[in-house]
Amino acid sequence: MSRAAPYDYDLISIGSGTGGSVGANYASKLGKKVAIVEQENVLGGECPNWACVPTKALLHSADIYETVNNASFYGINPGKISINYKKIKAWKDLVVSRTGTSHAEETFAKDGIDVLRGHAHFIDPHTISIDGKRYRSRKFLIASGTKNFIPPVEGLEESGYITFREAIDLQKIPKSIFIIGGGPIGCEFAQLFSSFGSKAHLIEVAPRLLGHEEPESADLIKAVFLKRKVDVVTNGKIYSIEKKGKKKSIKYSDGKTAHHIEVDEVLVASGKRPNVDFGLENAGVKYDKHGIKTNRFMQTSAKHIWAAGDVVGPYQFTHTAAYQSRLAGHNMFARKSACQAAYYNCIPRTVFTSPEVASVGTTEEEVRKHGGKPKIGMAPVSILGRANTSNQTTGLVKVVCSHKGVILGASIVAPRAGEMIHELALAVRFGHSAKEIANMIHAFPTWSEAVKVACAKVQ
Amino acid sequence: MNHVVKRHGHTQPYDERKLYASVFASLNAVRVPVEEAELVANQVCKELGSWLGNKHEVTSGDIHRKASRILSAINPDAGYIYKTHRSIS
Numbered sequence: 001m002s003r004a005a006p007y008d009y010d011l012i013s014i015g016s017g018t019g020g021s022v023g024a025n026y027a028s029k030l031g032k033k034v035a036i037v038e039q040e041n042v043l044g045g046e047c048p049n050w051a052c053v054p055t056k057a058l059l060h061s062a063d064i065y066e067t068v069n070n071a072s073f074y075g076i077n078p079g080k081i082s083i084n085y086k087k088i089k090a091w092k093d094l095v096v097s098r099t100g101t102s103h104a105e106e107t108f109a110k111d112g113i114d115v116l117r118g119h120a121h122f123i124d125p126h127t128i129s130i131d132g133k134r135y136r137s138r139k140f141l142i143a144s145g146t147k148n149f150i151p152p153v154e155g156l157e158e159s160g161y162i163t164f165r166e167a168i169d170l171q172k173i174p175k176s177i178f179i180i181g182g183g184p185i186g187c188e189f190a191q192l193f194s195s196f197g198s199k200a201h202l203i204e205v206a207p208r209l210l211g212h213e214e215p216e217s218a219d220l221i222k223a224v225f226l227k228r229k230v231d232v233v234t235n236g237k238i239y240s241i242e243k244k245g246k247k248k249s250i251k252y253s254d255g256k257t258a259h260h261i262e263v264d265e266v267l268v269a270s271g272k273r274p275n276v277d278f279g280l281e282n283a284g285v286k287y288d289k290h291g292i293k294t295n296r297f298m299q300t301s302a303k304h305i306w307a308a309g310d311v312v313g314p315y316q317f318t319h320t321a322a323y324q325s326r327l328a329g330h331n332m333f334a335r336k337s338a339c340q341a342a343y344y345n346c347i348p349r350t351v352f353t354s355p356e357v358a359s360v361g362t363t364e365e366e367v368r369k370h371g372g373k374p375k376i377g378m379a380p381v382s383i384l385g386r387a388n389t390s391n392q393t394t395g396l397v398k399v400v401c402s403h404k405g406v407i408l409g410a411s412i413v414a415p416r417a418g419e420m421i422h423e424l425a426l427a428v429r430f431g432h433s434a435k436e437i438a439n440m441i442h443a444f445p446t447w448s449e450a451v452k453v454a455c456a457k458v459q
Numbered sequence: 460m461n462h463v464v465k466r467h468g469h470t471q472p473y474d475e476r477k478l479y480a481s482v483f484a485s486l487n488a489v490r491v492p493v494e495e496a497e498l499v500a501n502q503v504c505k506e507l508g509s510w511l512g513n514k515h516e517v518t519s520g521d522i523h524r525k526a527s528r529i530l531s532a533i534n535p536d537a538g539y540i541y542k543t544h545r546s547i548s
Contacts, residue, residue: 121514121521123464129516132462277510282518 009035011332012128012137014120014278016104017045019143019309019321026329028111035114035137037130043108043115044101046145046310047318054168055188057095059352061088062195066354073391083196085172092168122279125302139332142285142292142300143309143325146272146316151180151238159243161266164189173198174265178250180238181269182209184351187221189267191353194230201261203236203252210351214364214398214411216378217357221413224355224394233259241266274311296341298328306332315347323347346429350418355395358417361409361428364400374408375401377434377458381414385445390415395447397454399424405433405458416447423451434458461511464518473511475504478522482530485541491534499537503529 010032013020020036021044028034042049068078100107105115118130127136148163150156162170164185173196179186182204190202202209202225208218209225209232225232235255242249247262274291286293286301291313298306306328309321324342331339351357367374381387381395395414401407410424427437438456442449461473482503486496506529511517523542531538 119514121517123516123518129464131513132515134516279517279521281524282520 007126007136007138009033009114009135009137011035011139011141012037012116012120012135013141013143014128015045015143015145015309015311016040016043016108016115017143017145017309017321018047018318019045019145019311019325020141021045021108022322022325023141023143023306023308023329023332024108024113025111026326027333028113030333032333034112035116035135036108037116037118037120037128039117039119042101043104044099045143048096048099048101050165050168052318053099054092054096055164055192056352057092058088058168058192059188059195059354061091062192063354066195083173085170085196089169089171120278122283122285125283125304128278138304140283140305141325141328141332142278142280142305142307142311143321144275144278144311146274146310148268149271149273150268151270153180153238154240155242156266156268159241159248159266161241161268163268167267170265174263175199176261176263177201177265177267178248178261178263179203179267179269181271182206182211182232182234183269183271184210186267186269187225187351187353187357189269190225190230190232194225194228195354199229199231199263201231201233201263203233203238205236207235209234210357212349213351213357213359216396216398217359217411217413220394220396221351221353221357224353272310272316274313276311297331297339298324298342299331304332314344315349317347317349320344320347346425348418348421348425350421352418355392355413355415356417357411357413358421359409359411360421360425361407362400363409363411364398367400367402367408373403375403375405375434375458377401377454377456379450379453379457381447381450383453384447384449386447386449389445395450397450399434399451399454399458401434401458405435406431407434407437407455410451410454412450414447414450420448420451423448461514462516463522464516466519470516473517473522475508478507478526479504481544482526482537482541485530485537485544486534488540489534489536491537499530499533502533 011027011034013024013036016036016038024034024036068081071078108115120128120130123129176199177193178201190200194200209222210218222232233254237253239251249262251260276287284302291311292307294300294307300307308324308328310316348360377399379397382393387393398411400409407427412420434455442452462470463473464470479500483496483500527542530541
């Protein structure tokens with residue numbers, strides 16, 4: 001195909017995950033000729049196949065197991081209970097299948113979107129090559145996601161490790177597991193494996209777990225993990241990992257003392273790096289180690305190329321990818337005056353531990369760093385009627401406000417924090433004050449009453 | 460089989476010997492002993508081959524950028540020569 005050939009498509013989306021598919025569908029509905037490129041065997045990207053969806057299905061099983069284990073306290077005798085992990089995995093597979101990724105190709109076809117299989121590589125700004133076949137498009141949407149960052153630890157490669165991708169498909173629960181990385185993924189797997197009886201070791205290089213969260217939330221989750229007998233190490237440094245028979249021998253330090261343990265499995269959850277190996281230089285798309293650079297309209301340095309999802313950041317969430325992808329799909333075919341900019345000040349964030357951790361907006365530390373004098377309101381969930389009736393007293397709500405009392409951010413640790421956070425996200429989005437939320441009637445007895453109390457305490 | 464799209468648009472099969480020769484020449488230009496230059500040139504070819512993997516088509520610019528990064532990490536002086544030689548020639 002010569003350079004002068006007409007375009008095969010109006011839009012080619014590189015990546016069939018949320019960041020690619022939402023924009024592709026949007027463009028298709030506008031009557032554009034659209035294709036999606038996917039190099040994985042399955043469509044749909046990370047979230048439904050290996051990340052959010054399967055981990056939440058497994059965590060649901062873990063939660064049921066723990067609930068049943070503690071049922072006798074509430075007058076229910078479940079008898080002898082046991083774990084059938086093959087069935088748990090089958091449940092997880094069922095959940096994944098219900099997302100529709102297995103028949104996504106037919107769904108795309110129904111929507112008039114072609115699926116091109118293989119690795120895309122830009123040959124020039126308007127041409128990609130997939131397995132030697134070239135496709136030209138007027139516009140592109142890059143949503144190529146991320147890959148795992150594997151830390152340079154002596155002996156890690158040789159002794160073997162798993163990432164979240166393999167962890168969701170284990171055939172049995174490891175008796176002991178060493179989790180590298182105390183971010184959301186590491187914490188969720190520490191929750192999962194410890195629930196099923198594994199001895200979990202969680203090591204984080206930073207001074208605290210969940211480094212992007214408020215220190216109160218992070219400290220509380222650390223305390224919860226320690227109570228669950230998870231060995232939590234912060235300020236950690238791993239010296240070496242060595243395979244010894246079926247075990248892995250690990251030497252590490254907690255910043256003060258050197259330790260040596262043997263475990264069955266090592267799980268690496270130390271962050272992700274953007275997938276940018278697509279010949280982006282040939283298309284004039286600028287990127288760095290954090291990802292592809294875009295303006296607020298999701299447009300890259302190449303005017304006809306947009307980007308969305310984890311490969312862009314600043315958050316690596318499915319809901320952020322969907323938001324960015326819809327904006328990209330809209331903006332690339334809209335008049336300049338009708339283009340919509342991305343705002344990230346009210347993106348909710350949830351970690352599915354037990355209790356959950358959720359947050360939105362800015363933290364107290366960030367406000368102070370920028371010279372602000374925030375007003376803070378905090379409430380423990382232990383004071384709630386719901387905490388009494390559920391016998392779950394661990395948790396808190398923290399609200400960060402401007403000096404005028406407008407809510408700038410909030411953090412919640414509670415059993416339903418992921419649901420509760422949206423009230424505060426709405427407040428951040430529309431500039432409501434803590435007083436307005438405090439004056440709202442909240443149903444008794446609900447976890448959300450803690451939001452009301454925290455807002456009432458803002459000073 | 461990997462193919463290389465050249466600057467003017469024509470395509471030819473990837474030839475590792477060309478890469479080896481240009482990397483070796485850069486190492487030679489900064490007076491790296493022959494035996495060491497051979498080892499480094501081999502390493503660059505190996506790492507680049509691994510990056511090429513199942514990519515069917517890449518541009519000559521891609522190869523130059525990637526080889527330049529690999530070589531610069533091993534020998535910054537030779538990497539500089541390799542990187543700048545093309546823009547002068």
